[in-house]
Structure formats: C-alpha cells, structure tokens
Amino acid sequence: MLSKIVVQKNPDERTLKELNVSSWPIWAKEVSEFPWEYDCDETCYILEGEVIVTPENGEPVSITAGDLVRFPKGMKCRWKILKSVRKHYSFSE
Secondary structure (H helix, E strand, C coil): CCCCCEEEECCCHHHHHHHCHHHCCEEEECCEEEEEECCCEEEEEEEEEEEEEEECCCCCEEEECCEEEEECCCCEEEEEEEEEEEEEEEEEC
C-alpha cells in the first residue's frame, strides 16, 4: 500500500495509453487552497497548472503539468493551487 504521494514526471505516451488516461474524467479548479482527504487511491495526470500538496505531518510536494501522480487512500493533505489546474483522474480501491 502506498503511504506517500508518488510523482512520475512526464510519463511516456505508452504509459498514458496503457492506463487509458484520455478516457478518465477531467477535474478543474482555480487558484485556491483547501484541505482534502482521499477515501480511495487516486491516480491523476496533470494537464495544466501548478499545485503544492502537503500531506498531514509530511513534506510539501510540487506537482505541475505533465506529471502523473498517485495519492494513497486515507491521506489527509492540503492543496495549494498556484496556477489553475486541469487534470484527468481515476479512483481505485
């Protein structure tokens, strides 16, 4: 089980196709800051924007366009969106 945020910078097209990322829904959010808790694992691919996600009792993680990111179920964190974000996302147990 993952216990931290995993960021893959600029994954290749093959990886994105294998995951079928283009079929995932899109979520968008303007510059803002808010707490979040993951009730299941989430994988997302950042299309636009820049965000710093700080896990509870953890170090800040910088995430930008082109990153493939995995967040573990149960993680509590704070999102600080520096540039409006658009991302594909997929949830799993």
